[in-house]
Amino acid sequence: MIACYPGTFDPITKGHLDIILRAAKMFDEVVVLIMKNPRKKATFTEEERAKMIATVIEKQNCANVRVEVGSGLTVDYVKKLGGKAIVRGIRAVSDYEYELQQATANQTLDPNIETVFLIAKPEYSFLSSSIVKEVALGGGDITPFLPAEIIKDVQEELTKG
Ligand code: ADP
Numbered sequence: 001m002i003a004c005y006p007g008t009f010d011p012i013t014k015g016h017l018d019i020i021l022r023a024a025k026m027f028d029e030v031v032v033l034i035m036k037n038p039r040k041k042a043t044f045t046e047e048e049r050a051k052m053i054a055t056v057i058e059k060q061n062c063a064n065v066r067v068e069v070g071s072g073l074t075v076d077y078v079k080k081l082g083g084k085a086i087v088r089g090i091r092a093v094s095d096y097e098y099e100l101q102q103a104t105a106n107q108t109l110d111p112n113i114e115t116v117f118l119i120a121k122p123e124y125s126f127l128s129s130s131i132v133k134e135v136a137l138g139g140g141d142i143t144p145f146l147p148a149e150i151i152k153d154v155q156e157e158l159t160k161g
Pocket of ligand 1: 006007008009010013014015016019087088089090091095119120121124125126127128129
């Protein structure tokens with residue numbers, strides 16, 4: 001079964017990576033899906049985010065995981081890829097409300113695609129791309145939060161001029 005893990009990944013964190021690795025054990029194929037969102041101003045371009053994810057995946061030796069940039073409705077894109085499941089992570093009750101709304105909308109749009117929630121590991125339950133950016137802007141150390149392979153690039157981008 002093919003599953004898609006859609007998100008913004010701006011940038012990918014250790015929390016995202018943990019969800020990817022766990023999903024990779026559950027499904028035959030996992031497509032990490034960077035969904036274009038014209039309403040959300042991202043720090044990294046879709047191409048930059050895809051490249052970072054590809055680098056991280058390669059290092060993990062996960063032959064059944066790949067990354068794609070998608071647009072339009074998530075369910076439509078997932079269907080186009082032959083996906084049967086959408087994977088999302090839940091860190092706290094605060095995530096739940098939004099995720100429930102999205103998953104219910106997607107269920108209505110396409111009842112053949114199931115949303116599967118994976119609960120964040122406690123050590124990553126506070127971690128988000130936004131926190132990483134705030135810490136970097138404040139001059140803090142972001143190395144505990146990111147996969148090692150992308151730290152240099154992220155640091156450079158977030159601390160430039
Ligand atoms: P989106 O803008 O679609 O929420 P994100 O990149 O912020 O995109 O998150 C993608 C998915 O990964 C969401 O389901 C989010 O809850 C989940 N996620 C983000 N950070 C973590 C984390 N530290 N641990 C587990 N899941 C996470």
